[in-house]
Amino acid sequence: xxxxxxxxxxPSAAVSPVVALRRAVKRLGATGLEVxxxxxxxxxxxxxxxxxxxxxxxxxxxxxxxxxxxxxxxGGYGLTRLxxxxxWPVLARSVERGTRWVGHGDFTTLQLALLAHAGAGSxxxxxxxxxxxxxxxxxxxxxxxxxxxxxxLDGSLEAVGFRTAPxxxxxxxxxxxxxxxxxxVLSLLGTRHWPAAAVRGGVLLLExxxxxxxxTERGLLQLRQAGVLQAxxxxxxxLAGGRRARPRQPAGLTFEAALAxxxxxxxxxxxxxxPAGPAQPRLCLxxxxxxxxxxxxxxxxxxx
Numbered sequence: 643x644x645x646x647x648x649x650x651x652x653p654s655a656a657v658s659p660v661v662a663l664r665r666a667v668k669r670l671g672a673t674g675l676e677v678x679x680x681x682x683x684x685x686x687x688x689x690x691x692x693x694x695x696x697x698x699x700x701x702x703x704x705x706x707x708x709x710x711x712x713x714x715x716x717g718g719y720g721l722t723r724l725x726x727x728x729x730w731p732v733l734a735r736s737v738e739r740g741t742r743w744v745g746h747g748d749f750t751t752l753q754l755a756l757l758a759h760a761g762a763g764s765x766x767x768x769x770x771x772x773x774x775x776x777x778x779x780x781x782x783x784x785x786x787x788x789x790x791x792x793x794x795l796d797g798s799l800e801a802v803g804f805r806t807a808p809x810x811x812x813x814x815x816x817x818x819x820x821x822x823x824x825x826x827v828l829s830l831l832g833t834r835h836w837p838a839a840a841v842r843g844g845v846l847l848l849e850x851x852x853x854x855x856x857x858t859e860r861g862l863l864q865l866r867q868a869g870v871l872q873a874x875x876x877x878x879x880x881l882a883g884g885r886r887a888r889p890r891q892p893a894g895l896t897f898e899a900a901l902a903x904x905x906x907x908x909x910x911x912x913x914x915x916x917p918a919g920p921a922q923p924r925l926c927l928x929x930x931x932x933x934x935x936x937x938x939x940x941x942x943x944x945x946x
Contacts, residue, residue: 644676645740648711650770651680651704652691654748655718660684662775663715669774669783673792675711680704683715690720698724701752705732708739711795715770717747717823725755725835734760742795745769746849746924750822753929755835757820763930766822766847767791773924786923794926801945802925806915806937813911813937815875819946820929821847824861831868842873845933845944849880851919856892859900862912866904876935877912878944882919913942 643649648670650663657663663683671677682700685692692700697720704712733756737743743753743764753764768774773787793799820840821827827848830836850858858881865871881897905912913935917923927933933946 643707643709645710646674646676647678647709648675648713649678649680649704649707649709650683650713650715651700652683652685652715653697653701653724653752654691654714654720655716656686656689656691657684657715657771662771662777665777666715666770666775669788670770673788673795675795678709691715694723694727698727702729702732705736705741708736708741710740710742712736712741712743713768713770714745714749716772717745717749717769719748721748721751722829725751728752728755730756730759734762737762737764744791744926747772747823747851748826750826751829751835753822754820754827754830754837757840757930758835758837761839761930763928765794765926766929767794767926768924772920776920781921784923786925790923790926799926801943802927803941803943804915804917804925805940806913806942808940810911810913810937810942811939813876813935815845815911815935816932817843817845817875819845819847819927819931819933819944822849822929824848824850824853824858828861828864831864831870840930841870844874845935846870846874846877847880847916847927847929848877849916849918851882853881853897855895855897855900858897859895859903862900862904866908871904871908871910871912874910877910878916878935878942879912879914880916880918881914882922913937915942
């Protein structure tokens with residue numbers, strides 16, 4: 643397949659509304675890519691984009707075609723059910739042939755398993771409907787999201803930046819970048835799909851667009867209790883936070899309090915402020931590649 647081709651496929655939840663995919667095709671085509679929608683992209687089966695067999699076949703079909711870019715339409719849930727049936731050498735060959743697998747959220751499970759089984763990298767980045775399919779009333783396409791994605795494709799993107807909380811001025815760290823959605827990362831812990839080789843001495847990216855303080859603290863404490871956080875050079879945190887109130891949330895448990903609890907006695911720096919969630923830009927970050935993290939004042943630069 644032409645290296646300038648972008649294939650949109652649905653490995654997780656069903657696409658809804660369909661018009662979002664049409665908008666995404668038009669907007670992604672404006673970047674100069676030839677956009678192809680996989681034959682199973684609009685399949686539906688109880689909220690998923692087709693049966694497990696259909697979605698697995700779509701994944702292998704895209705990998706065999708080896709387009710320049712393979713982008714998920716939406717996230718949600720569904721990829722965990724496919725991991726044991728994926729033919730990892732097929733996906734690894736697609737990466738060798740130049741395919742860049744792009745997505746976030748539920749797509750994290752595929753990206754980390756690909757790193758675990760094949761040592762192959764991918765891009766933590768936008769998804770078609772989620773980031774390029776929003777209506778104008780919903781904010782349309784964020785300029786930073788669009789430009790960052792375009793620069794990642796043409797190879798000119800070499801660093802991204804964001805502002806963090808005070809207290810980390812002068813920090814420098816190097817390591818293999820890995821991670822993604824917090825819930826998806828946790829779902830792989832203790833399984834054969836966990837990228838054990840990346841755990842020690844890495845730079846861990848963690849995002850949670852629907853986070854509340856209880857869930858964030860529980861997830862981060864699990865990673866700490868498993869020794870994962872202690873093994874990192876740095877952790878980059880993107881927490882959108884607070885979409886839904888928890889009726890039984892402990893009084894006074896804020897994100898700040900949760901992070902203070904996780905940080906207590908932890909030497910690994912946790913850098914908050916990474917953009918996450920639908921109201922913020924979606925940065926492109928190269929999973930499986932060595933990066934350098936530098937902090938000047940409150941400005942964080944992640945370069946590769």
